[in-house]
Amino acid sequence: MTAADMLAEARKWLGTSGRPNPLTRAYAARNGSEYLRVAWCDIAVTEWARRSGNAAAVLPAGDRAYTVWHAQDFQRIGRWYPGTVANVNRAKPGDIVFFDWGRSNSIGAIDHVGVVEKVLGGGRVQTIEGNTGDRCLRRVRSADVIAGYGRPAYGVSGQRQEEEEEVPIRTSLGKTKPQDLAWGKWTRITWDVEHADPEGAHADGNYPGYIAPETSWADFHATVRVEGLQPGDEYQLRYEVHDWSGGKSTGNPWTEIHADHPATRGVQFVTGSCSKKLKKGQHAYVAIAVFPVGDTTGRPVPKAVSGRWTIRQDKP
Structure with missing residues (x-):
């Protein structure tokens, strides 16, 4: 599947609000009722990935509700980019972008996650995010709060990834x-x-x-x-x-x-x-x-x- 499929799924959920909601219910059905009412930004990313056929690319280690572990998954497979201005300008639609409100590039300090919808230049991106003010909304974010992003291997799976991607x-x-x-x-x-x-x-x-x-x-x-x-x-x-x-x-x-x-x-x-x-x-x-x-x-x-x-x- 593709980044376009991931974004198409995310757009379907714009305006979703509150908890529990259909995304947290689906996640909790697989992972436990304690996830019904938790912070749901990464739950949203997980559900969009699964529903768009992109789970293998977006979730290298499976379902994630904790943003730090999700970012570490990308780091472990060499698909992590720290949130410098230069890197943010090289982001792509469909990248999974992680935020630290304390304005560091430290994975351990990550607070929030979304999906890049558009790269605006000047170290800024337009995103789709779940659980931003307890709603799913578009946001414009800048490099000062972007800890980094993971680049899913869209459209590539299994052994073909190393052969077909620019490793x-x-x-x-x-x-x-x-x-x-x-x-x-x-x-x-x-x-x-x-x-x-x-x-x-x-x-x-x-x-x-x-x-x-x-x-x-x-x-x-x-x-x-x-x-x-x-x-x-x-x-x-x-x-x-x-x-x-x-x-x-x-x-x-x-x-x-x-x-x-x-x-x-x-x-x-x-x-x-x-x-x-x-x-x-x-x-x-x-x-x-x-x-x-x-x-x-x-x-x-x-x-x-x-x-x-x-x-x-x-x-x-």
Whole structure:
């Protein structure tokens, strides 16, 4: 089936209001009566998918009422796009779009979900959403509240998906070895575990980053656990992209900071997402800097103790 079928089904339900309603009743009949009166935004997406013949594409792990798990389903199969302005401008009708009213790109903070009906440009999309004010309505949403979106594999099923879709290049790097950070300086994070890694995409040795195997857009999402902070310390995460020649950077890398916050506890999960068009052979890195709230005399430097960096790069 197709995205057009998914949207046609969603449009049938515009104006639906209250709970229980026919969508929650159908979901509860399969999954339990406790779903009759719950928040029903993802229940609506589930029912539209099932009724339009798109369950396999829209629901990779089956029925969903909890938006966080639904987004994680897309992330696990490499079909998740963080909600940057650039990504939102590349959304397509039928994409499943997730929202965080706290204005982050964190999957764990997702509050709501809908279906993209139209891409408006300027980081905005028109959506159809269930349970928006307890009704099914069209909305216009912008990238500041879009945590990201999942792209269903419409019209493709089973083994044909990998053969017929433009499968992205997926890399997932992990960190298990503690690493000292430095006060007021950038420290390049080392990645010592390859959860998934195309041949030649992981820069080993002294340059533990990502080497772009193609020229195309890439989505980065990194989370690093930092220990040894004190409330009030500042931390920053940035991405670096270097041109590379003769085994080293040519200098003047592109950089962009994607976390800049005060610590509220001794352990912080430092997270940042971005999109960047890479050229084949460029090297990309994650770096973290920490800034103390007071005197550091006798105080150990914080450590980056674990983490995960996922890179999803389009096929050219």
